[in-house]
Each structure stands twice: as structure tokens, then as C-alpha cells.
Amino acid sequence: MNDSFSGKNGKVKVMYVRGDDNKDDKNNRRSDKKRPANRSNDRGDKNARWGDKDLPHRPVRSANEKPPRSPWQAKLQDVSEPEPFDHGGISGKSQIDPAQLRRQRDEETKVYGENACQALFQSRPDAIVRAYFIQSVTPRFREALRWMAANRKAYHVVDEEELIRVSGTEHHGGVCFLIKKRGGLTVADYLAKAGKSDCVLALENVGNPHNLGGMMRSCAHFGVKGVLLREPGMLESGAAIRTAEGGAEHLTAIGIDDFPQALDLFRRAGYTIVTTSSHKGTPLPEAVLPAKTVLVLGEERDGLSDVTMKQSDISVSITGTGNVESLNVSVATGILLAEWWRQNASR
Numbered sequence: 001m002n003d004s005f006s007g008k009n010g011k012v013k014v015m016y017v018r019g020d021d022n023k024d025d026k027n028n029r030r031s032d033k034k035r036p037a038n039r040s041n042d043r044g045d046k047n048a049r050w051g052d053k054d055l056p057h058r059p060v061r062s063a064n065e066k067p068p069r070s071p072w073q074a075k076l077q078d079v080s081e082p083e084p085f086d087h088g089g090i091s092g093k094s095q096i097d098p099a100q101l102r103r104q105r106d107e108e109t110k111v112y113g114e115n116a117c118q119a120l121f122q123s124r125p126d127a128i129v130r131a132y133f134i135q136s137v138t139p140r141f142r143e144a145l146r147w148m149a150a151n152r153k154a155y156h157v158v159d160e161e162e163l164i165r166v167s168g169t170e171h172h173g174g175v176c177f178l179i180k181k182r183g184g185l186t187v188a189d190y191l192a193k194a195g196k197s198d199c200v201l202a203l204e205n206v207g208n209p210h211n212l213g214g215m216m217r218s219c220a221h222f223g224v225k226g227v228l229l230r231e232p233g234m235l236e237s238g239a240a241i242r243t244a245e246g247g248a249e250h251l252t253a254i255g256i257d258d259f260p261q262a263l264d265l266f267r268r269a270g271y272t273i274v275t276t277s278s279h280k281g282t283p284l285p286e287a288v289l290p291a292k293t294v295l296v297l298g299e300e301r302d303g304l305s306d307v308t309m310k311q312s313d314i315s316v317s318i319t320g321t322g323n324v325e326s327l328n329v330s331v332a333t334g335i336l337l338a339e340w341w342r343q344n345a346s347r
Helices: 020-033 039-044 098-106 114-123 135-150 160-167 187-193 209-221 232-236 238-244 259-268 329-344
Strands: 002-007 010-018 072-078 108-112 128-133 154-157 175-180 198-204 226-229 252-255 272-276 292-298 314-317
Touching (some): 108 160, 128 160, 160 175, 209 329, 226 232, 259 272
Parallel strands (some): 226 252
Antiparallel strands (some): 002 010, 128 175
């Protein structure tokens, strides 16, 4: 059943839809028709429809009581206006474009851990979008809290459970920052700022965030300023920054598309390309590591690719007992950088 009429916005369709909550009433009426009526009870009690044995008495409705709702419900639908835009479940008066929201999230990352967040605040406070703390750490972040309040940066004091949900980890250290990601430099931009003594860490297919964090910590300790890799955003992961314990703030990511080509650009700029191997190469104590060095490391399982190995000027190895196949890539990085620092710190 339907009808239509015209309103202010044009033609409006009226649809009458039977509600689901009235199905039981319909079934009851069908069953009622099969039951014989007991008219004797109707004479004695005008409020009773059937005999006392069949159904309970119907209650008397007062003068102010509204009648029961009709099983037929009218629904109005304006057929002259277009359907509203689907925002993918995002509601609100502003109706932010979901594509814009996704781009914004791609440009942001979470940083957690007390040392990591303190170092980030000291290095680039303007990158902070929002902050979360548990009550016990707020005294150690007084300066950051005052700065955020003065610069209209949102911060929240939450409980442990909420901070786990926000940070995505139980190892949050009592604080979590939502920050804007840093963009990586090109090789040309990095070389334009490089000094006479400079060691660059080049990573081929190293992606474990905990290894990356350990390597960044070693880089900061031994004066390495640049990390060359295909995806600079990997250095911005929460787990990597937390493991780096503040070391990430002393490093610059150098983004590349072609790994061998990038190594060739550094060689032309006067750098020596040093590769590593578990089984061959000059033992590290006997190797000379120049002041301008690119130290190349690969993933533990497969090591460096053949193409990258051909770019090598010097290949070194870390000798040991041989009881294990190789060192963890983060541990090996620390040993190699310590030797480069020993040979070149005086310069």
C-alpha cells in the first residue's frame, strides 16, 4: 500500500510498512477466529472479549491513554533529493573526506617510551600532534605539558588500559605521542650537507623494527648521521624509535629507489663502500675504514645481494668461534661502527 503527495521539497512518497513487532498480533487474531466466543461472559463483563478460560481480561484504557500503535507504519521518503554521500562509517557534521583522513593517518605515527618521547620533545616538539600520559610519569614531563598547553596541543592523562589501546603495546613506558612523520632526504640533499668525516649506514632489506631501533641507537652513539634505505618511514615506527631510546632524533633517513645506484653516487662523492660477510673478507681488526665510509649491511638470513656485493670497495668480516652462523645484524652493526669510531674519532 502506498500513496504520494507534494511538499516543500517536491514529491514525497509515503510507504506503509507493517512492523515486525506486530506479527505475533496477526497470528493471534488468526487463531482467535477458530475459537468459539462465549457471549455469556460478554454480558457480565463488557471488558472481556472471550471467556475466562481462553484469554485474560483486557485492561481498561483511561481517557488520557493513547491507543495502541497501528501495525501499519508510515515512512516518508523524499524521492526528489539525491541519496546522502556515504562516508564509510565516519559521521559528524563536518563530514571529512575519508581519503583525506587516510592521507592524514599515513603522515602520522605513534612514538612511545619515556626516553624516546623526551628526546623527541627536545628535538622537534612541533611534530607532536597529541599526547597521552599515565599519571605517574607526568611529573617528569612538566616542561612538555607546559609547552603543549601554551601551544594548544591536546594531551590526555589516561589509565593503563587506555594507554595500551592508544599505543598498541604494553611496552609504552607510560607515555605515547602521536606525531607527524619526517620525510627522508635524497642522496643529493644529504651529500650537500655532509662533512669531511662521515659514516653512513646503508641497509638492504633490513625491516625488523627492533633491529632497526638497536642499529639507530648504535649509530647515535658512534656519530653516524645518515641511514640509507628504500623506505625511510621504517625508521619512524613506534617500536624502532622506542628501542633506539632517543637515538632516532640524531639520524636522518636517506630514501632511495635504486640501491646500487645510490651506492655509486656516494662513491663518486669520495666515500668508500664497505660490505660485510660472515665467511669471507678482511678480518675487522686488520681492515682500514676511511673517514668517509658507507657501511652496507643486509638481512641476517640471506645477507647482501650479489649486485650489492659487486659495489663493494672493501669487504670485512667479524671473526669469532664459529659456534653460530652469524651475529644479529644489530649486534654486528655496533661492532663495526665501534671500529670505525676508534679509527676516525681523533679526526
